[in-house]
Amino acid sequence: MFIRPFQAADRADVIALWQTCGLTRPWNDPASDIDFCLASQEATLLVAEADGAVIGSAMVGHDGHRGWVYYLAASPTQQGKGLGRALMAAAEDWARARGVPKLMLMVRPENAGMRAFYEALGYIEEPRIIFSRRLDGA
Numbered sequence: 001m002f003i004r005p006f007q008a009a010d011r012a013d014v015i016a017l018w019q020t021c022g023l024t025r026p027w028n029d030p031a032s033d034i035d036f037c038l039a040s041q042e043a044t045l046l047v048a049e050a051d052g053a054v055i056g057s058a059m060v061g062h063d064g065h066r067g068w069v070y071y072l073a074a075s076p077t078q079q080g081k082g083l084g085r086a087l088m089a090a091a092e093d094w095a096r097a098r099g100v101p102k103l104m105l106m107v108r109p110e111n112a113g114m115r116a117f118y119e120a121l122g123y124i125e126e127p128r129i130i131f132s133r134r135l136d137g138a
Contacts (some may be wrong), residue, residue, distance in 0.1 A: 003047070014057050021076070033070075044061045048086065054075075056086075057071055058073075104126075124134060
């Protein structure tokens, strides 16, 4: 297994992985999210590959002050084997190399498994209220 930057040929496999892992939502088009990420100088999409197959991903970017991780995914057949940890370490390394002092992510409150995963990695829950507004009319 190795982690590398996303390549155009990965698109369908990455989207399928996100769908399999339950990361997509009707109001977020994963293909558009990939395009938006790739168009930014402050973001990247990392892909884990084994035997020529996409088995994991992590999208990471920053705003100059905080880094954010999105779409952390490990193929169900690979979960519990350290892949998520390796992807998060790669995301942290990417952010650290750009001088980003803090890495953040969002987890839905009902997702106890992922909350425990991130806590085991040393992430802390920071009580915040997040406000949002759709700008695309969705």
